[in-house]
Amino acid sequence: GENVEQHPSTLSVQEGDSAVIKCTYSDSASNYFPWYKQELGKRPQLIIDIRSNVGEKKDQRIAVTLNKTAKHFSLHITETQPEDSAVYFCAASYGDNYGQNFVFGPGTRLSVLP
Amino acid sequence: DTEVTQTPKHLVMGMTNKKSLKCEQHMGHRAMYWYKQKAKKPPELMFVYSYEKLSINESVPSRFSPECPNSSLLNLHLHALQPEDSALYLCASSQGTASQETQYFGPGTRLLVL
Numbered sequence: 001g002e003n004v005e006q007h008p009s010t011l012s013v014q015e016g017d018s019a020v021i022k023c024t025y026s027d028s029a030s031n032y033f034p035w036y037k038q039e040l041g042k043r044p045q046l047i048i049d050i051r052s053n054v055g056e057k058k059d060q061r062i063a064v065t066l067n068k069t070a071k072h073f074s075l076h077i078t079e080t081q082p083e084d085s086a087v088y089f090c091a092a093s094y095g096d097n098y099g100q101n102f103v104f105g106p107g108t109r110l111s112v113l114p
Numbered sequence: 115d116t117e118v119t120q121t122p123k124h125l126v127m128g129m130t131n132k133k134s135l136k137c138e139q140h141m142g143h144r145a146m147y148w149y150k151q152k153a154k155k156p157p158e159l160m161f162v163y164s165y166e167k168l169s170i171n172e173s174v175p176s177r178f179s180p181e182c183p184n185s186s187l188l189n190l191h192l193h194a195l196q197p198e199d200s201a202l203y204l205c206a207s208s209q210g211t212a213s214q215e216t217q218y219f220g221p222g223t224r225l226l227v228l
Binding site for chain 2: 012042089
């Protein structure tokens with residue numbers, strides 16, 4: 001089955017700096033890679049996703065890159081703000097007629113220091 | 115309506131109780147999911163319903179019994195739970211079960227088993 005690793009487990013940055021979180025996956029059948037942000041006591045919220053036919057995607061201060069050959073993808077947050085502080089989960093997914101199998105990475109706790 | 119709702123928000127139950135968790139979405143999504151999330155851990159997939167039929171059961175103990183009465187509703191029936199079952203139970207939905215479908219999460223039910 002799929003295995004997703006995520007690094008680092010914790011990350012502290014100064015406000016305004018960039019943050020990078022990296023994930024690797026094991027199953028070459030995975031073709032969808034979302035990133036979720038989860039604040040304490042809240043639901044996971046999708047912040048950006050990338051599909052296997054795309055190498056990079058950007059949405060304002062957030063970008064994701066995918067290297068299918070190396071089986072890794074990364075989240076980049078620029079100009080970080082205190083409200084970016086949360087736990088970030090990457091996931092790798094493949095789907096078929098039976099269902100979509102999401103496997104999450106262990107998470108990265110991001111702290112943005114004012 | 116672009117939201118997944120869950121009731122109750124919090125639930126405390128004894129090991130001999132029977133209770134149910136409810137999930138609802140009105141986005142016309144045809145796939146619905148149950149996840150379990152322990153503190154400081156990523157969500158773990160429990161069940162997938164595709165077009166109201168159970169399609170994936172990730173080896174979940176029989177004390178958890180899912181039910182999908184219609185395309186908008188998903189229940190999780192709980193019976194004879196153990197204290198280690200205490201967790202946040204998240205429901206999610208997606209348009210379908212094909213590859214690369216975005217999953218949207220509900221706010222979760224925080225369950226405590228005494």
